[in-house]
Amino acid sequence: MADELYVGIDVGGTSVKIGVMTKEGDVVAKAGVPTPPLVDEAGYTAVTDGVKSMLESAGVDASLLKGIGLAVPCPVPADGNISVIANLSLNLLGVHDALQASFPGVYVGFLNDANAAAMGELWRGAGAGYNSLVLVTLGTGIGAGVVCDGKVLAGANGAAGELGHVIVNPAESRQCGCGRHGCLEQYASATGIVNSYRMECEKRGSEPVELSGPSDSRSVFEALVVGDEAARAAVDTMAGALGFELANAACSFDPEVFVLGGGVSASAEHYLDRVTEVFKKMTLSCCADTPITVASLGNDAGMLGAAYYAVANA
Amino acid sequence: MADELYVGIDVGGTSVKIGVMTKEGDVVAKAGVPTPPLVDEAGYTAVTDGVKSMLESAGVDASLLKGIGLAVPCPVPADGNISVIANLSLNLLGVHDALQASFPGVYVGFLNDANAAAMGELWRGAGAGYNSLVLVTLGTGIGAGVVCDGKVLAGANGAAGELGHVIVNPAESRQCGCGRHGCLEQYASATGIVNSYRMECEKRGSEPVELSGPSDSRSVFEALVVGDEAARAAVDTMAGALGFELANAACSFDPEVFVLGGGVSASAEHYLDRVTEVFKKMTLSCCADTPITVASLGNDAGMLGAAYYAVANA
CATH class of the missing domain: 3.30.420.40 (ATPase, nucleotide binding domain)
Structure with missing residues (x-):
């Protein structure tokens, strides 16, 4: 004992x-x-x-x-x-x-x-053996946590590592739930993927697949698998925004590893390569080999x- | 002794x-x-x-x-x-x-x-009394350093706090010295201010003031004082990019204070209000009152x- x-x-x-x-x-x-x-x-x-x-x-x-x-x-x-x-x-x-x-x-x-x-991921999960990581939790919204030198960054107002609300597209006209425009959450959360999918369907005049709710990104990934072009475009938007944000996060925290968690990470096979490609292209060369991996502890x-x-x- | x-x-x-x-x-x-x-x-x-x-x-x-x-x-x-x-x-x-x-x-x-x-600024300078800060050094290029909970963030590859190379404008066509496009350094360094000024003069068909070199931002600030519209536009571009980046840095590090250093900070009277205004508008509401101040230790x-x-x- x-x-x-x-x-x-x-x-x-x-x-x-x-x-x-x-x-x-x-x-x-x-x-x-x-x-x-x-x-x-x-x-x-x-x-x-x-x-x-x-x-x-x-x-x-x-x-x-x-x-x-x-x-x-x-x-x-x-x-x-x-x-x-x-x-x-x-x-x-x-x-x-x-x-x-x-x-x-x-x-x-x-x-x-x-x-x-x-x-938790650093201690016993996908980050085990590392001393620093950035976890981005892709769920209904986006949560994120940053560990540097074995310690969580909390911030003066508890807002450190609020990467879901880093603005990745200052030109965005649609409003985020936080009241601002162009936050990562608008593109890379489950809700964001569904919104992008609906917009892409509208743009193409195509009929969206049936969705069980406003954050049913799983159905979008399933549509992608059977060749839905609007789903492909929505997931590309997601991967582009996430890869870009991780590239900037590398110039900010320079962690040993990035970990993707949350419900959307269960579909990582459909976007992880693209996220990694955008990341490598957009980050500083010394950080280009930082691995991007999937969380292992679930809930x-x-x-x-x-x-x-x-x-x-x- | x-x-x-x-x-x-x-x-x-x-x-x-x-x-x-x-x-x-x-x-x-x-x-x-x-x-x-x-x-x-x-x-x-x-x-x-x-x-x-x-x-x-x-x-x-x-x-x-x-x-x-x-x-x-x-x-x-x-x-x-x-x-x-x-x-x-x-x-x-x-x-x-x-x-x-x-x-x-x-x-x-x-x-x-x-x-x-x-x-140094946290210990004995503009950050004295605080436990966390982000220093952005605006010189020929842009250096930056981040202190959280009294400790400097170094990063796995020494790239933590490389805020000069955070991409603030992914649509930029001009190349940064690092080979990428749209880094903060392209707009808010002394060199960036001079480049923007020259572009604004060209756009307007106006004659630029005499510059002693490619990073003589001091002359651009002097031109601004005597009503040079191109200089005003260049400094607005600088303040917009810097305010935006600090807004995102607040969602990343959430420091108690931002400190601006380097040669360009000697002209802060010409842009600090505008930087603060953009920052307040673009950051999370809980971070909007984080002060932005000027370094005090010089070299x-x-x-x-x-x-x-x-x-x-x-």
Whole structure:
């Protein structure tokens, strides 16, 4: 049995994932509870009870627990000052105090979920063995996390590594969800791919394939496979924007490896070569051989990264 | 008298600046020698003798010397592996070994000069009191250095913070010195401002003012003051590109402060308001209040940052 244990908690939109693991990141047990509104005692208790019952059912001696890390879907500044964060459905101070009261003497810390995923991939995933990486999570939107010299970049306002909102096309007329124009997210997220596909169909006067929703990029990739030209164009737009942004990110962070995660990364076979080609063409020559690879931890990345944060800071 | 002393050396194109300072960055003495080719014993001896004679003339007890940092005009990877760096006029391993032989038991370390300047400004300059900053040095070209959580980002290939070569205009047809197209350096360096000015004059059919050379941006700023429309347009192009790049850098590093240095920063009164305006408009709302200010250490920034590197690593 390990002599020290750590808990990683990933607070997602639909579920809270909880894992207990060793100092080396071997998962001893994991569980999930539906995400409650984390703004009152009932919500906090759902989390603290979730941790307690998981420790119990795994037969873990609670005295071995040294730290708890939480990955949360909101910015966390580098100074860790969570009291300044206004969030209607997530009271970080409340969650912190409830966990601290339930586990006295145990370190409790927070980090942003995209940053946690990056740290998780570096620790036990596609970035294992590296000391720096940039993870770009291609989902409904785009999250990103940057690790340099083994540490996550948080930023003064928690906005470091917000690569989904780097503007890659200042000439864009359509507005991004953030209110600005031409963000990477508008082209390379699942939603962005679907939007580009619809525009390309309109331009060609062709009928789009049936889509299950506004971010059903999987159907666009399936259309591409059967020769849909509009799908090809949409995916090329995606690959061009992403390759360009990674080229600029290399001049910014110069990581050892780029990792693509999120639901869209499951279709990487359809664009990874093109992304790499654009990257090599557009980046500084000394960075042209930086590998671009696909994440390996799936939905556990944030939970693992949160636990690592506790290991590093407890 | 201080109980520990550190030497900072800034290897520039024309002179090697050497300073001895306390652990807190108070300069005890400084001197300069013309930059020799640093590839053989004669060159190395010029540097080691320069350090020795400065320590002697300042009446410094050499036993108090704990560390020597060198800022060098070439990339230095995060792992500090200088043996991989090919440079015809600068043999870092040779310089290292010569210094180590002259000062046995003293720490000797290297960092990139733009990164050193950023660290110097954070330690004793416009970034004093902050824990993170992005310094953009606007000279003949553009150098940049990034400090996050008190540490310089070097990058896997020494290319972190190469913001002069972030592509801000992928549609550019003219080629940058690096062989790519649309780098920040093409618009916001002294050379870039002069090029834009000449293009604007040509477009208007107006006669450019007399320029002393291809990077005489000072004359362009003087022309602007007396109402030269082409100069106004060139400086607007510069401010637009720089403001845009800082907006994206905020989504990447989210520093507490941006600092502008280099010769062009002496004319900041002519563009700082416009840079700030573009920045505020184009960055994420949470970063819109990040200050953009002017460097204060002038040519001593690299020397100070090099000494700080020795303080931090000795």
